[in-house]
Amino acid sequence: MRYVLDFIYLTFLLLLSPWLLFKALTTGKYRRGLRAKFLGLAPRRNSSRPCAWFHGVSVGEIHLLRAVVAAFRRRFPEVECVVSTTTDTGFEEARKHFAEMEVFYWPLDFSWAVRRALSAIQPSLVVLAEGEMWPNFLTAAEEHGVPVAVINARMSPRSASHYRHIGRLTRRLLAKVSVVAAQTEAYAQHFRALGAKHVHVTGNVKYDGVNGDRGQPKTRQLAALLGVATDDLNLVCGSTQAPEEDFAVSIFKRLRQRLPNVRLFLVPRQRERFEDVATLLKRSGEAFARRSALAGVPRERIVLVDTIGELGALWGLADLAFVGGSLDGKRGGQNMIEPAAYGAAVVFGPHVWNFRDAARRLVEGGAALQVADAAALETAMGELLASAARREALGTAGRRLVAEQQGATERTIDLLQPLLERNGKLATPLSGWLAQNAFQNARKGCP
Numbered sequence: 001m002r003y004v005l006d007f008i009y010l011t012f013l014l015l016l017s018p019w020l021l022f023k024a025l026t027t028g029k030y031r032r033g034l035r036a037k038f039l040g041l042a043p044r045r046n047s048s049r050p051c052a053w054f055h056g057v058s059v060g061e062i063h064l065l066r067a068v069v070a071a072f073r074r075r076f077p078e079v080e081c082v083v084s085t086t087t088d089t090g091f092e093e094a095r096k097h098f099a100e101m102e103v104f105y106w107p108l109d110f111s112w113a114v115r116r117a118l119s120a121i122q123p124s125l126v127v128l129a130e131g132e133m134w135p136n137f138l139t140a141a142e143e144h145g146v147p148v149a150v151i152n153a154r155m156s157p158r159s160a161s162h163y164r165h166i167g168r169l170t171r172r173l174l175a176k177v178s179v180v181a182a183q184t185e186a187y188a189q190h191f192r193a194l195g196a197k198h199v200h201v202t203g204n205v206k207y208d209g210v211n212g213d214r215g216q217p218k219t220r221q222l223a224a225l226l227g228v229a230t231d232d233l234n235l236v237c238g239s240t241q242a243p244e245e246d247f248a249v250s251i252f253k254r255l256r257q258r259l260p261n262v263r264l265f266l267v268p269r270q271r272e273r274f275e276d277v278a279t280l281l282k283r284s285g286e287a288f289a290r291r292s293a294l295a296g297v298p299r300e301r302i303v304l305v306d307t308i309g310e311l312g313a314l315w316g317l318a319d320l321a322f323v324g325g326s327l328d329g330k331r332g333g334q335n336m337i338e339p340a341a342y343g344a345a346v347v348f349g350p351h352v353w354n355f356r357d358a359a360r361r362l363v364e365g366g367a368a369l370q371v372a373d374a375a376a377l378e379t380a381m382g383e384l385l386a387s388a389a390r391r392e393a394l395g396t397a398g399r400r401l402v403a404e405q406q407g408a409t410e411r412t413i414d415l416l417q418p419l420l421e422r423n424g425k426l427a428t429p430l431s432g433w434l435a436q437n438a439f440q441n442a443r444k445g446c447p
Contacts, residue, residue: 040113203408340398
């Protein structure tokens with residue numbers, strides 16, 4: 001089977017190669033780490049310690065893993081952790097947040113690449129954030145005797161429908177997954193219907209990983225850098241896709257006529273779209289500043305945040321937060337939990353299947369507004385920016401709801417523990433703690 005998949009992958013890669021070459025030359029995308037991905041070049045571990053390999057596809061999954069890896073290391077200090085990712089932006093974020101760990105590119109699903117990576121890392125456990133279940137990798141992990149867990153797992157009805165079309169392959173694939181830790185019961189039911197055996201509902205880890213402190217250093221630094229005044233009304237439109245930036249700028253121009261203190265912070269989802277959005281802003285005739293080119297405090301009322309990794313802290317400046325990828329009908333929404341945790345008034349569009357449960361909870365809990373289209377978005381933004389009381393009501397409900405949903409991280413670690421202890425790969429946390437403390441006491445000369 002692995003050779004059949006290799007042939008399919010190679011054929012697909014050859015067919016896509018003209019487009020990939022064009023994108024690589026024009027945007028720089030797909031160039032970085034290509035050799036490492038194709039050959040499975042992962043750092044070779046020489047340690048005899050057990051190892052947990054955590055994988056997150058891109059920035060969102062890497063941010064999710066921050067809370068999980070931190071909790072895991074507190075529970076299992078004797079286990080070495082490594083982190084892989086797929087995208088360039090994910091790699092940069094992983095290097096930033098896991099600076100003391102080995103960070104590398106996830107191998108493409110060719111049999112030689114996944115086998116080489118597994119042989120180099122020699123993991124005791126592989127933890128996949130939200131998905132990324134590739135056949136050759138799962139087969140190789142099974143052959144190496146390495147359990148694989150999918151955490152914070154989600155499966156939309158659309159994805160479940162696609163998987164059902166290849167039912168036999170899907171069942172064989174899911175049979176190789178040791179544990180699925182699903183965000184919700186609905187997602188868990190999709191996995192069970194497709195043949196997964198060990199499925200548990202742990203909740204959404206993203207509730208645990210958020211920082212709702214508006215006084216945190218990064219948010220304060222951004223406030224000073226961007227010249228945010230106490231009487232500003234800050235509209236943050238984050239993780240946007242086309243045509244959401246166009247909608248946001250048009251709405252801002254009309255809102256400013258009656259709300260002169262409104263400011264717009266525009267944060268496109270993908271780096272390769274920064275120039276397109278800058279061009280859009282130039283055509284609009286509105287003065288704007290680029291975050292990447294700031295030489296001082298900007299006087300412009302619009303700021304294009306053309307940097308990676310700052311949106312999480314920027315949400316902490318928002319009076320009103322629009323969460324993008326929800327009006328285009330293609331992306332399926334982005335993380336609306338972060339701005340809710342800060343107490344911002346949150347608005348998003350109708351297409352939120354990637355965060356269906358979180359969106360439902362926020363709307364039903366009076367913590368967010370869901371709008372049908374751009375016209376409804378303008379109405380909602382105008383009403384909320386004009387009413388501090390309505391913004392405060394949404395924000396208070398959002399903070400409360402996020403706090404109530406926390407705890408998924410520890411439930412997830414509970415599920416990972418038996419996988420590590422399997423085959424004697426790990427002592428119990430208590431014995432590990434006693435051994436570690438005995439060693440430290442011996443070094444200090446303590447009895």
